[in-house]
Amino acid sequence: MIDLKKFRENYEWYIKKTEEKGIKLDFPKFMAMDLQLKQIKFELDNLNQERNEISKEIPNLKKEGKDTENLVNKVKDLKSEIEDKQKKYNEIYNDFYEIYIRIPNPAFDDVHIGKSDEENKVAYYVGEKPKFNFEPLAHYELLEKRDMLDQGRSAKVSGSRFYYIKDGLVRLELALISYTIDKLSKKGFRPIIGPNLVRYNSMLSTGFFPAEKNEIYTVNPDEDDLYLIGTSEVTMIAQHMDEILDVDKLPLRYVSFSPCYRREAGTYGKDSKGMIRVHQFEKVEMVSFTKPEDSIKEHELIYEIEEEIVKELGLHCQKIDICTGDLGFHAAKKYDLEAWFPGLTTYKEITSCSNCTDFQSRRAKIKMKDEKSKDFVHTLNGTAIALARIMACIVENYQTKDMKIEVPEVLKKYIGEEYL
Known part of the structure; x- marks a missing residue:
């Protein structure tokens, strides 16, 4: 949440910043x-x-x-x-x-003003588009022909926007997890796996409630007060609620693997086929706790790691500077990486990273202490790998004419084969 004292001192600025995010209060x-x-x-x-x-x-x-x-x-x-x-x-x-609690985190002044994702800006491109001597298939077409993706049986079991994956696609997912955890561990991110069910206060403290409550699955609300996470950002941030962190140990960095659950409310008809927009998927997420003066630098570091991953996977992407209207409730600045899907002939978001300043830590009461005073830490998050989307992207970019899937070079040691 925002600093109420600062709001009283400059309320016109906060009102303006709230309106720039398209929020009316x-x-x-x-x-x-x-x-x-x-x-x-x-x-x-x-x-x-x-x-x-x-x-x-x-x-x-x-x-x-x-x-x-x-x-x-x-x-x-x-x-x-x-x-x-x-x-x-x-x-x-x-x-x-x-x-x-509905006043959003103000966007940084260098974030460009826009009403929706249609006004986001492409900063630059990463890598080259692949070239094919055949018409590439959409990932779901190829995978269904190979019997590696089954959305028919998952619809029978769970409804729409779920899937079964099989055989080589399972091995690809496990390889991506191992590759990403290995990479992030070497960069100083501590691996952690936490709960997938959290209490209301954990969602509130991290800024997902009340703003995004419509996207979250509830479990027996009258009895359990538990909610399924849409990202492990929630559990990584909330674990330090009501704590004072040792300033000498900052930045404190975590990388977490978890299942993620999202209702995808209001997306009827959008990406209904395949693995792009689903209710359940897995993700490897980064979170950092920093001193306030270090958060801008940490944000750039998290983005650089995301870009390094897509480069090593050999994917063509565009870096997106997110406008105010698409920034989300708790981010002050955000970058996305959108990868090229040759079978779908479009770019799709595969990662994002956000600087949330002291917005989450103020709600969660997470401070740091030095010789002079106690201050709220800054929190940041970034997607290392959103597995469903990155696998779909690899399938489309690495498909062959005979419908095999070449294994990206960095994953071969985890899979032990040239093709899936």
Whole structure:
């Protein structure tokens, strides 16, 4: 969440930044409630101070044999008045908080303004488009012909937007996981696997609730208060809730493999075939905790790792500078990498990385401590490998005329074969 003190000092800037993200909030109501809360808090402090002073005075007066009945009654009246004001404060605060937690992380000033993903900008291209002497197939066409992908049986079992993968495609996924974990471990990212089910507060603290609640699967909400993660970013960030991190150990870097679950609400008819837009997939994710002054540099590092991975896999991509309207709720700046899918004849997002500044850590109460003060850390995240999409991309880029799939050079030692 945003720093409320900074909002009060420069509320026009925050309102402007919220509008740039395409989010509409009742800021006049929010600021009016803020003033009400400050006034009630001032009155409560005075009433509590008065009650405490009288309460301390009563025992002394009793020792002196003086009548304290009026003072006792005064304390009772003050207690009742305090309870009434506290109740009023709580009622206003609940409404205030509902708006407060919906104020997004302001985009950096160098993020270009745009309403949607249609206004994102291509920064540059990575690698060369592959050339074929035949008409390349879409990944799902090739994989279904090879009986390596089965969406018919998965629809029978689970409904649409699920899949079974088989044989060489399973080995490709396992190879990609091992390759990515090995690579990131050498770069100082600590491997970690956490829960796939988290509590409401974990989603709230990382900024996925309430903004993206419609995308999250709920598990027995009346009994368990558990939600399926859409990314292991949630568990990697939330593990440090209410903690003070050792500043000398920053940056603290993690890499995590996990299943991910997303409802894909509002995407009816989009990428309904294949492995691009599905409800369940696996991902290897990076997360960093840094000192505030280091987060911009860390963001570039995470992006460079993503680009290095796609280069080593031999994929043609375009780097995308994300505009304000497509930035998301908790990111201040974001890059995507979109890979070329020759069978689909289009670019599709395969990675993204975000600088979330102190937005998540303020919600999750994650600080660092040095000699001078305590400050909120900055958090960053980046997709190392979104497995369903990267496998689909490899299949389309490495297919042969006889419908084999060449194994990318960096994965051959994990698979032990030239072709799938």
